[in-house]
Amino acid sequence: MALTQTQQQTLIETDRGTPMGELFRRYWIPAMLSRELPGPDCDPVQIKLLGEELLGFRDSNGDFGLIQEFCPHRGVSLFYGRNEECGIRCAYHGWKFDINGKCVDMPSEPDESNFKDKVRVAAYKMIERGGVLWAYMGPPEFEPPAPELEWALLPEANRYVSKRIQECNYLQALEGGIDSSHVSTLHRFNLDDDPMHEGAHGNVYLKADTRPKFEIQDSKSGLLIGARRDADDANDYWRITPFIMPWYTIIPPFGANVIGAHAFVPMDDENCWTWSINYEPSRPLSTEEVAAMDDGMGIHVEYIPGTFRPKANRDNHFLIDRSAQRAKKSFSGVKGISMQDASLQESMGRIVDRTNERLGTSDAAIIAARRTLLRAAEALADGGQPPIALDPESQYVRSASILIPKGVPFAEGAAEALRAAPGKPFVSV
Numbered sequence: 001m002a003l004t005q006t007q008q009q010t011l012i013e014t015d016r017g018t019p020m021g022e023l024f025r026r027y028w029i030p031a032m033l034s035r036e037l038p039g040p041d042c043d044p045v046q047i048k049l050l051g052e053e054l055l056g057f058r059d060s061n062g063d064f065g066l067i068q069e070f071c072p073h074r075g076v077s078l079f080y081g082r083n084e085e086c087g088i089r090c091a092y093h094g095w096k097f098d099i100n101g102k103c104v105d106m107p108s109e110p111d112e113s114n115f116k117d118k119v120r121v122a123a124y125k126m127i128e129r130g131g132v133l134w135a136y137m138g139p140p141e142f143e144p145p146a147p148e149l150e151w152a153l154l155p156e157a158n159r160y161v162s163k164r165i166q167e168c169n170y171l172q173a174l175e176g177g178i179d180s181s182h183v184s185t186l187h188r189f190n191l192d193d194d195p196m197h198e199g200a201h202g203n204v205y206l207k208a209d210t211r212p213k214f215e216i217q218d219s220k221s222g223l224l225i226g227a228r229r230d231a232d233d234a235n236d237y238w239r240i241t242p243f244i245m246p247w248y249t250i251i252p253p254f255g256a257n258v259i260g261a262h263a264f265v266p267m268d269d270e271n272c273w274t275w276s277i278n279y280e281p282s283r284p285l286s287t288e289e290v291a292a293m294d295d296g297m298g299i300h301v302e303y304i305p306g307t308f309r310p311k312a313n314r315d316n317h318f319l320i321d322r323s324a325q326r327a328k329k330s331f332s333g334v335k336g337i338s339m340q341d342a343s344l345q346e347s348m349g350r351i352v353d354r355t356n357e358r359l360g361t362s363d364a365a366i367i368a369a370r371r372t373l374l375r376a377a378e379a380l381a382d383g384g385q386p387p388i389a390l391d392p393e394s395q396y397v398r399s400a401s402i403l404i405p406k407g408v409p410f411a412e413g414a415a416e417a418l419r420a421a422p423g424k425p426f427v428s429v
């Protein structure tokens with residue numbers, strides 16, 4: 001069932017005042033990598049979230065600030081300002097703002113003026129957890145407890161986090177994250193040569209059965225998406241992906257390789273931040289694993305130096321290699337699992353027209369996720385609470401790739417595997 005124009009608009013627009021924008025502002029938002037703001041009075045960083053142009057900085061006490069980028073005086077970017085003595089000072093006339101958005105100095109106005117007490121910039125709270133700075137951009141009285149996604153709670157050595165700019169609406173990226181059926185096609189030639197995917201016995205099932213059957217259940221945190229493929233006479237191979245409100249997915253693992261997860265956060269309606277996380281609950285990541293991820297393997301990418309824009313991007317046709325495509329080294333000819341996803345999602349255009357889609361049975365998860373988001377936005381608009389925003393422990397779940405005897409419901413057969421616990425190894429075929 002294709003979406004109506006109104007449903008489509010509700011899903012894709014996230015500026016302040018839109019239904020989805022208001023919903024997303026009730027959650028902690030992965031805003032920046034902790035390493036982008038390494039210490040007191042470090043360089044400020046421009047960051048766009050949900051259509052708002054913001055500036056992240058750390059003041060002289062080391063406290064985090066996230067304020068509107070532009071000076072309320074005459075609109076100069078505070079990015080060009082001076083980060084000094086507990087505030088950002090605009091480089092034009094010297095107005096200065098602290099992490100709370102308060103104007104603390106106004107050297108262009110007479111000494112006796114109280115004008116500065118009447119001027120503020122928008123300011124949002126930012127907290128650090130799991131190598132990420134999380135912003136809260138909603139009404140202060142509804143601030144939820146800190147996120148409890150498993151990867152965010154692990155020791156630093158057990159986790160690797162990257163983010164990249166993706167040049168399309170967040171929903172196109174999110175829908176790729178819950179679409180298990182494309183793995184058998186788009187990624188099929190790289191499951192065995194990517195160091196973060198190789199060697200999994202599940203790859204055999206993935207390649208043999210391109211027609212997974214989807215079963216979807218509501219969960220406390222969003223959805224549990226089960227994709228069933230034939231394994232043998234007695235068992236099915238299940239890949240189970242949790243969709244965690246409002247934009248998180250956990251990828252079903254591949255054999256002994258580290259588990260992966262994503263967050264798809266709108267920058268504005270035409271761009272998003274794709275966060276990619278690998279983690280291992282029961283051990284630190286190895287030097288080889290970290291080196292592979294640094295090289296853009298697995299779900300990570302190579303960047304244009306000094307930016308979060310991938311080297312392969314829409315301006316260069318994602319460096320498509322037609323000979324690799326012909327030689328069946330890469331199904332699409334684009335290198336890297338993550339860029340294979342991003343390239344096709346961006347190829348739809350910045351905002352794909354969902355009133356024109358022809359959805360099949362393998363799109364069941366996508367239909368369910370849209371419904372979950374729309375329902376939550378409606379409930380909020382009707383004065384309700386957004387799901388799980390206030391109940392972060394329900395984020396503490398896992399994905400699984402698992403053999404389950406035929407006929408056993410996946411939620412039953414995988415119940416223990418889907419439960420997160422400190423130090424517990426994940427279940428993966």
Ligand code: FES
Pocket residue numbers: 071072073074075076090091092093094095
């Ligand atoms: S524009 Fe910022 S102080 Fe004048």
Ligand SMILES: [Fe+2]
Pocket residue numbers: 176182183187337341
């Ligand atoms: Fe993919």
